Amino acid sequence: MSDGYSSSKKTDDICEDFCGRATRAARGMSRLRCLLREIDMKTYLFLFVVIPVGICGLYLHGQKISYFFRPLWESPPKPFHVIPHYYNENVSMETLCKLHGWQIREFPRRVYDAVLFNNEVDILTIRWKELYPYVTQFVLLESNSTFTGLPKRLIFKKNRDKFKFVEPRLIYGTIGGRFKKGENPFVEEAYQRVALDQLIRIAGIGDDDLLIMSDVDEIPSAHTINLLRWCDDIPPKLHLQLRNYLYSFEFFVDNKSWRASVHRYQSGSTRYAHFRQSDDLLSDSGWHCSFCFRRISEFIFKMKAYSHNDRIRFFHYLDPTRIQDVICKGANLFDMFPEEHTFKEIIRKLGPISHSYSAVHLPAYLLNNAEKYKYLLPGNCKRESG
Incomplete structure (x- = not known):
């Protein structure tokens, strides 16, 4: 007690356990310093090199890691029933229908091509020029909002003069975005697709007419649509296998683009959507050119x-x-x-x-x-x- 320290104080005892007998100077040492003196070099490396590098790596590449291990937590989708696709410009339509196991009709079905438009002016031009000979009505819906809630100019409206060649067959509509901050973008996307579904009905579509459901950059080939409008007994819902490109037609990815589809319209049951709706897939039916922009x-x-x-x-x-x-x-x-x-x-x-x-x-x-x-x-x- 002559030193003025109480025996009930535990700090010095703890330090002595880790660092040996405590001197007067050592009694002021923090518990953390005492612990660190007992840690070996391997532990230092683990604490101050391995763990920080690991955390940094997860921050930078966590998304890559999750995508690489996707096969462990997500099974492949059910395979499609792929329908062979026959075409040559010198083969009659009756023969082409027969090659697919279908019969030719007395007259072709009407065709409606419906899209949501964002800013793809060039790709839309190429799409509509490709399909123009066989489409009865073009239906386009444009919003002043992106799927993510960003304000957007009505770009199609501004460039409408470039599409005079389809004007007599065009049904154009606009819709105001809801601009809900922090909302899942797929909610706004679904909202716009419901509005497009209503616009299609306004355009006058009827039962057994063909309805093309695809994004602007998913372009069915003209001969595919001509085949489907002339042939009887085609599936009521048919997905189109498209050649998949990125940035331009220089970068061919694969043949796995399937979201585009053609439907034999049925009032009360056909709804515009962009997900899998059938197991039937018509092979080699067009092109999907993703992020194919000029600027x-x-x-x-x-x-x-x-x-x-x-x-x-x-x-x-x-x-x-x-x-x-x-x-x-x-x-x-x-x-x-x-x-x-x-x-x-x-x-x-x-x-x-x-x-x-x-x-x-x-x-x-x-x-x-x-x-x-x-x-x-x-x-x-x-x-x-x-």
Whole structure:
């Protein structure tokens, strides 16, 4: 007691347990310092190198890790019943229908092509030029809001003069966005598709007419639609297998685009949707050209506007120089792994998409106006800034 310390004080006893006999100077040492003196080098490395690097790696690449291990927690979807597709311009329609196991009709069905429009002016032009000979009515709905709730100019309305060739067959509608902050983008998307469904009915569609349900950049080939309007006994709901391209027709991804579909319309039961509605898939039925824009500014707008905008994990993803570099390499704008359901497919698709130098069997209007749409053809990856 002569030193003035009470025997009930535990701090010095604890330090002595870890550091040996405590001197007067050591009695002021914190418990943390005592503990750290007993930690060996391997533990230091684990605490101050391995753990921080691991946390940093998860932050930077967590999405990649989750996509790579997707096969462990998500099974592949049910396989489609793939219908072989026969076509040659020198084969009669009666023979083509017969090759598919169908009978030819006395007269063709009416065809309605309905789309939600965002900002894809060039791709919409190519789509409508491709389908024009066989579509009875074009139906387009435009909103002043993106799926993510961002304000948007009515771009189609501003460019409507470019589409005078379809004006007599066009039903155009607009809808105001709900602008609900923090809402899941798929809710706004569903809201707009319901409105499009109403616009289709206003356009005068009737039972057994054909209704094309697809995004603007999912383009059915003209001969596919002509086949389906002339043939009887086609499935009431038929998905279209499209050749899948990214950025332009230079980067062929695969043949796995299936969301586009054609329906034999039935009042009271047919609803416009963009998910799987049937097990039937008609092979090689057109093209899906995703993120196929003329200007870098359009890439940036689409990245922020569409339903998967959560993929923008870092601000530098929107850097124009980076985007241009990614386009020319055929790499991923969001630095993601392939969205596949087997390790084999994920590994096979790792890295940039291979360049394709084939421009065979592309939309006729695109090739007839190759100079105007040069950026969509092989060897022309450079984009305007916008």
